[in-house]
Structure formats: structure tokens, C-alpha cells
Amino acid sequence: MPPLAEPILEVRDLAVHFATPHGTLRAVDGVSLSLRRGETLGLVGESGCGKSTLGRAILRLVEPTAGSIRLAGTDVTGLGRAALRPLRRIAQMVFQDPFASLDPRWTIGRLLAEPLVIHGIGDRAGRAARVRDLLDRVGLPADAAARYPHELSGGQRQRVGIARALALDPRLIVLDEAVSALDVSVQAQVLNLLDDLQASLGLAYLFISHDLAVVDHVADRIAVMLGGRLVETGPRARITARPLHPYTQDLLDAVPGRRARLRDDGEGEAVPGGCPFAHRCPQASARCRAEVPMLRPVGGEVSLACHHVALAAAA
Amino acid sequence: MDPVLDVDGLFVSFPGHGRTLLPAVEDLGFAVRPGETLAIVGESGCGKSATALALLGLLPRHAVASARRLRIAGTDLAEADPQACREIWRRHRGGRIAMIFQEPLTSLNPVLTIGEQVAEAVRAHEAVSWRAARGRAFDLLRRVRIPQAEQRLDAYPHQLSGGMRQRVVIAMALACRPAVLVADEPTTALDVTVQARVLDLIAEIQEETRTALVLITHDLGVVADRADRVLVMYAGRAVESRAASALFAAPAHPYTRALLAARPRPGWTGARPRLPEIPGRVPGLGERGAAGCPFAPRCAAVLPACRIGRPDLIVLDGGTAACLRAGEFAAQETPRAAFG
Structure with a gap:
């Protein structure tokens, strides 16, 4: 067992590059972050910013190109399939639609028992008891085990997705847009459930979402991602009350219900080798287009990757 | 000003087991004036999408719909027989009343270029040459602020981002300056910053053309920002x-x-607040109709x-x-x- 002070997840300079017909796509381009036991890190950004790829790379569902991932103190970056298996018990994932990749002809009970079978945990009776326990934990009736996915509502399905992630007693759950498709009242139920599970099981969450209002509710810390990089990280209250990066400000202004009118977005695409926000930023200078700003601490536990605001903060 | 869309006593049902009819929308009424935005808000199963489809005559054939009044741009479809209704809708759709769906890809043909599709929308309602229609398509793409509109005319839907695709769909919907635009979760599939800009765009065009907008959404934040009037639906009813x-x-x-x-709730301090839940769930189509x-x-x-x-x-x-x-x-x- 690693000492408690050690983070459950530590990512250093992680990069995931994909080869495409149009050249290399730098989906994740040098991201470092850490997550402590019982903590929630909200990872927010627009589609295509690399947040889902980052989440998958942490679980080694896609191969990192460079950098390192440590789970509970063990470097998992270069581990092969077999060596990785015990670490799969530490970190699990919940997707927006947990059933997209599951067999619709399986009962809920069989879907929940499958991770236990794969990891050789328990006998038949023990696994059945564990399935009942998991259903109870996520607020589903025991008879749900005999049902099929199509018989469940969206909220019930996501509860099953969470139960499946819990089956192996993980310490970290990566939640990728896990409540994004749910109705408001159901979303409230699932967010409360996640809160309860964290309190009782000491889980760490990497909560990936495009919805800053939801992230503001669940997160202890927030990391804002754009163009494969983190552009601002810090304590939740600081980020949402006093965003420093112009992109974070944009994201906050865009939260529905604020009546903010956004300025028109610039045309064109991000300049390689420059700030990922330069082509959309009202404050962009020649330096922003020529030099990628590095993520640097600017005080108050906030880190920021911006040439201009960093200068202002230092001045 | 008289409403351009005036609905009263709208009922929509779907056949259930045996010969039963399950009510999806019951006794719904609302009116929208030119330039006005009515938001219809509610959760899954409240009947908001069935209402949208009923307005456009796009309900599936097995659905049963009726209304005391369904007046679109001066024509009351409730008074017409079903055959005449289909004909009126066929002529109205696109011209008097148009619809934007949540997922732009469902409205776009993957094997036709953007230019061909927008031009086709123009030609569906106006007798103009392909050349002239392509010119109109270019203007429309610029109108919805698609960057490099000239090149984008020859792009295919998969080559555009989600936000750009939805702009194309809006361009097509606006091609014939409809009196009523029904938008069913038009920005739900888009990023928040893109969502805000697409809604700004719709608002701007609406101001200019006085189009009446029926905005169907689950997002109360969007409603607070955009709507003049709000209709909250629950289990098929207002x-x-x-x-x-x-x-x-x-x-x-x-x-x-x-x-x-x-x-x-944004900006909380201290211990994370618990979100107030609504106990239970929305009754299914077959569980409605009880007294009370x-x-x-x-x-x-x-x-x-x-x-x-x-x-x-x-x-x-x-x-x-x-x-x-x-x-x-x-x-x-x-x-x-x-x-x-």
C-alpha cells in the first residue's frame, strides 16, 4: 500500500498523438495532473479538446505516445495486458451511454457479474450476492438483476453503469460525460448518488464534462482543457468565481442562464506551435501565435497557460 | 399582432397493446406571434417532441392526432380533412413552417455537398435555376456565418464540425423565410460556446425576419436566456x-x-449542497389517465x-x-x- 499522501493518480507530460492522412493529430499534448483519494477533479472543455482521449489514456484504453501515468504509486505507462489487469481494479470508467458497448441480450445481473468473472472473484453465489449489493448501493431494486437494458430508463441505465464500475472496488472512477444525456431531475439524482458513493467509499473522480455548471457542482478542483493542453487549473471556487484564462471566461459566459452575449468567434484554425486559443482570443498577440504558453502557477493554487494574463498577474 | 401559430386542444396518441390508445399529448394550447420565442420545456416523455412533430405534420403514420384549432400562418388545419391536411402541410413545410432537429446529421445527406443541399432547399420552394440557387446558398452560408463559405459549398457534411453542420441546417430552414420555425433541442448536441453562438444567430435572424420561434428544450438555462414565453409540459400536459x-x-x-x-447552483460555498430531487419518475404512456x-x-x-x-x-x-x-x-x- 502506498502512503495515503501519495496521489491515487499522477499524470506527467502525457501525450497521445494519432497519425491521420492530414498529419499528426496531437489529441493530448503534454498534460500533467494529479488526483488524491476522495477528491474530484473536473475536466472541462469543448468537443475535440482531448478530454475524453486523456480519460481513456489514463485507463490505458488508448496508448499514450509519451509521458507517464502512475496509478496508486505504480507506473502503468508501459505495462502489458497481463500486468495491467490488477490495475484495472483500481481505476474504472463510466461512459455517457454505458450500454453502447455492452451486449443488449444480457441481463443486468450478468452485466454486473462479468467484471467479477473476468477477474476470478468469488463463486457463483458470492457473485450473486455482490450483484445484489451493487444494485442496492446505486439505488436499484434487487429484481433489476433479471431485467434487460432496454427495460430501464436513462437514469436507471446510468445507475447500472456506475454499479458496473464499482464491481471491482476501484479507488478511481473516470466519468466521461456520465450525466450529460440525463434529464435535469434524473441528473440531480445521479449527482447526489455520486456524492454519496464518494463519501462512503472514498472514491476519487475524474469528472469529464462539457458542462461547466455541472462541473462547478461536483468538482473540488477544475482543469480546463483546450487543444490537447490544460490552459487553467485550480480550486473550483477560484476558477468559476475569478477565471483568468480568456477561454475559461468564454466557457463561463456560455453557461446557459447567464444572459451573456458572446463576442463573435474568430475564423480559422489553431496555429500549430502557438497558443491553442490564439485564433479566438481578443487579446492575442504575435507571441501567442508563435509560442505555446506553458502552464505555470500564478498563486492561490491556480495554474495558468496564458502569455498575457500571466504577465498581468506577475506585474 | 395576431399569432402566426395558434394551437388549441391538441391531442396526440400512440397505439398501445390491443386496441388501446396511449396519450402522449393532451389538450395542449399555445400561440406564438411573429418575432416571438415560445419555449416548450420538459423532461423526456413529456410530449414536447410529439408536439413539434404534430405542428409539422411529421408524426408517424400510426399516431393519432387531433386539434380544435391548428392555425399556421392563417390556415386552420383543424378544419381541413386529413387528405387536405397532408396537402397543406406539404406546401407549408419549409415555406411557412420549418423545423430544425437536434442532430444536424439526420437532416443532411452524407453524399451531397453542402452547396447542393442548401441550393436544393431553395429550389424546393422557389423556381430558380441551379446557378441562382447556388448563389443564394452562398449568401445563406455567409448569413449563418460559416467561415470560408465559398469553399464550404463544396464540402460534405462529415468535413464540418457539429456547430457548422447545425449552421447549415439553420441556413436550409431559413432558405424560404418561414413564418414559424420549430427548433427541437437545436443546440443540445453542441458545445456550450457553440450553443450560445448558434442561439445568438437564431435570435438575430429572428429579429430581422420576424420569424416566430418554437424552441423545444430541456435546458432551463437556455429558456431563461432566450424565451419570451414558456410552456412547461409534464406527462403530456401543460x-x-x-x-x-x-x-x-x-x-x-x-x-x-x-x-x-x-x-x-453555481457559486456554492462551504459543504457541497445536495441537489433537491423529485421523487419517483415521469409516468409512462400507459400509466396515465388516472384521475387527479x-x-x-x-x-x-x-x-x-x-x-x-x-x-x-x-x-x-x-x-x-x-x-x-x-x-x-x-x-x-x-x-x-x-x-x-
Whole structure:
């Protein structure tokens, strides 16, 4: 067992590059972050910013190109399939639609028992008891085990997705847009459930979402991602009350219900080798287009990757 | 000004087991004036999408729909026989009333270029040459602020981002300056910053063309930002129908109040607040029709009388609400003074 002070997840300079017909796509381009036991890190950004790829790379569902991932103190970056298996018990994932990749002809009970079978945990009776326990934990009736996915509502399905992630007693759950498709009242139920599970099981969450209002509710810390990089990280209250990066400000202004009118977005695409926000930023200078700003601490536990605001903060 | 869309007593049902009919929309009424935005808001299964499809005559064939009044740009379809209705809709769709769906890819043909599709939308309603239609398509793409519109005319849908695709769909919907635009979750599949810009764009065009907008959404934040009037639906019925300012200042129906409260509240301090849940779930199509208010089983403010008869619409500040206690709630301060 690693000492408690050690983070459950530590990512250093992680990069995931994909080869495409149009050249290399730098989906994740040098991201470092850490997550402590019982903590929630909200990872927010627009589609295509690399947040889902980052989440998958942490679980080694896609191969990192460079950098390192440590789970509970063990470097998992270069581990092969077999060596990785015990670490799969530490970190699990919940997707927006947990059933997209599951067999619709399986009962809920069989879907929940499958991770236990794969990891050789328990006998038949023990696994059945564990399935009942998991259903109870996520607020589903025991008879749900005999049902099929199509018989469940969206909220019930996501509860099953969470139960499946819990089956192996993980310490970290990566939640990728896990409540994004749910109705408001159901979303409230699932967010409360996640809160309860964290309190009782000491889980760490990497909560990936495009919805800053939801992230503001669940997160202890927030990391804002754009163009494969983190552009601002810090304590939740600081980020949402006093965003420093112009992109974070944009994201906050865009939260529905604020009546903010956004300025028109610039045309064109991000300049390689420059700030990922330069082509959309009202404050962009020649330096922003020529030099990628590095993520640097600017005080108050906030880190920021911006040439201009960093200068202002230092001045 | 007279409403350009005027609906009264709209019913939509779907066949269930045997010969039963399951009610998806019951006795719905609303009106929208030129340039006005009506938001229809509610959760899955409330009947908002069935309502949208009914307005455009796009319900599946097995659906059964009827209305006391369904007046679109001066023509009352409720008075026409079904055959005539289909003909009126066929002529109206695109021209008088147009629709934008949630997922732009469902409205775009993957094997035709953007230019061909927008030009086709123009030619469907106007007798112009392909060349002229392509010119119009270029203007429309610029109108919806698609960068490099010239090159994008020859692009295929998969080559555009989600936000750009939805702009193309908006361009097609606007090609014939419809009097009424029905947008069913038009920005739900888009990023928040893109969503805000697409909604800004719709608002801007609406101001210019005086198009009446029926905005169907689950997002109360979007409603607060964009709507003039709000219709809250629950289990196929209107539970509250009011001016947006009145509704957000003092929601009168317990369901509206519960929905507003269940949204994550920004800027909390101290211990993470628990989100107020609405116990239970929306009744399925086959579980409706019991006496009493459909929300009574889940309502925190329920009275014995609520379970006996359907609550009448009560007239209040800025509209109506179907709740015995609506007057009492409408007089209270909102549980969330500043929404958003």
C-alpha cells in the first residue's frame, strides 16, 4: 500500500498523438495532473479538446505516445495486458451511454457479474450476492438483476453503469460525460448518488464534462482543457468565481442562464506551435501565435497557460 | 399582432397493446406571434417532441392526432380533412413552417455537398435555376456565418464540425423565410460556446425576419436566456404557461419549481449542497389517465383534492398554471432569486 499522501493518480507530460492522412493529430499534448483519494477533479472543455482521449489514456484504453501515468504509486505507462489487469481494479470508467458497448441480450445481473468473472472473484453465489449489493448501493431494486437494458430508463441505465464500475472496488472512477444525456431531475439524482458513493467509499473522480455548471457542482478542483493542453487549473471556487484564462471566461459566459452575449468567434484554425486559443482570443498577440504558453502557477493554487494574463498577474 | 401559430386542444396518441390508445399529448394550447420565442420545456416523455412533430405534420403514420384549432400562418388545419391536411402541410413545410432537429446529421445527406443541399432547399420552394440557387446558398452560408463559405459549398457534411453542420441546417430552414420555425433541442448536441453562438444567430435572424420561434428544450438555462414565453409540459400536459419573466420570478407550478431547484447552483460555498430531487419518475404512456393531477404522486405540495380531479388552469400574472395552489406559489418569491 502506498502512503495515503501519495496521489491515487499522477499524470506527467502525457501525450497521445494519432497519425491521420492530414498529419499528426496531437489529441493530448503534454498534460500533467494529479488526483488524491476522495477528491474530484473536473475536466472541462469543448468537443475535440482531448478530454475524453486523456480519460481513456489514463485507463490505458488508448496508448499514450509519451509521458507517464502512475496509478496508486505504480507506473502503468508501459505495462502489458497481463500486468495491467490488477490495475484495472483500481481505476474504472463510466461512459455517457454505458450500454453502447455492452451486449443488449444480457441481463443486468450478468452485466454486473462479468467484471467479477473476468477477474476470478468469488463463486457463483458470492457473485450473486455482490450483484445484489451493487444494485442496492446505486439505488436499484434487487429484481433489476433479471431485467434487460432496454427495460430501464436513462437514469436507471446510468445507475447500472456506475454499479458496473464499482464491481471491482476501484479507488478511481473516470466519468466521461456520465450525466450529460440525463434529464435535469434524473441528473440531480445521479449527482447526489455520486456524492454519496464518494463519501462512503472514498472514491476519487475524474469528472469529464462539457458542462461547466455541472462541473462547478461536483468538482473540488477544475482543469480546463483546450487543444490537447490544460490552459487553467485550480480550486473550483477560484476558477468559476475569478477565471483568468480568456477561454475559461468564454466557457463561463456560455453557461446557459447567464444572459451573456458572446463576442463573435474568430475564423480559422489553431496555429500549430502557438497558443491553442490564439485564433479566438481578443487579446492575442504575435507571441501567442508563435509560442505555446506553458502552464505555470500564478498563486492561490491556480495554474495558468496564458502569455498575457500571466504577465498581468506577475506585474 | 395576431399569432402566426395558434394551437388549441391538441391531442396526440400512440397505439398501445390491443386496441388501446396511449396519450402522449393532451389538450395542449399555445400561440406564438411573429418575432416571438415560445419555449416548450420538459423532461423526456413529456410530449414536447410529439408536439413539434404534430405542428409539422411529421408524426408517424400510426399516431393519432387531433386539434380544435391548428392555425399556421392563417390556415386552420383543424378544419381541413386529413387528405387536405397532408396537402397543406406539404406546401407549408419549409415555406411557412420549418423545423430544425437536434442532430444536424439526420437532416443532411452524407453524399451531397453542402452547396447542393442548401441550393436544393431553395429550389424546393422557389423556381430558380441551379446557378441562382447556388448563389443564394452562398449568401445563406455567409448569413449563418460559416467561415470560408465559398469553399464550404463544396464540402460534405462529415468535413464540418457539429456547430457548422447545425449552421447549415439553420441556413436550409431559413432558405424560404418561414413564418414559424420549430427548433427541437437545436443546440443540445453542441458545445456550450457553440450553443450560445448558434442561439445568438437564431435570435438575430429572428429579429430581422420576424420569424416566430418554437424552441423545444430541456435546458432551463437556455429558456431563461432566450424565451419570451414558456410552456412547461409534464406527462403530456401543460402545467404552466407564462411570460418568461413572470415564470422565473415566481414559478407557480410545483413541477416548475422542482425542475428549477434540481439544477446545479453555481457559486456554492462551504459543504457541497445536495441537489433537491423529485421523487419517483415521469409516468409512462400507459400509466396515465388516472384521475387527479398527473404530478400529484411526486408533488411536495400535494393536497387531498389534487388526487380527485384534474386541476383547472388558473389565471395568474403573465399566464396560467394547472395547480390548485398556483396562486399561492405565484405570490411567493422564487426559491432561487437569481437564476443561472
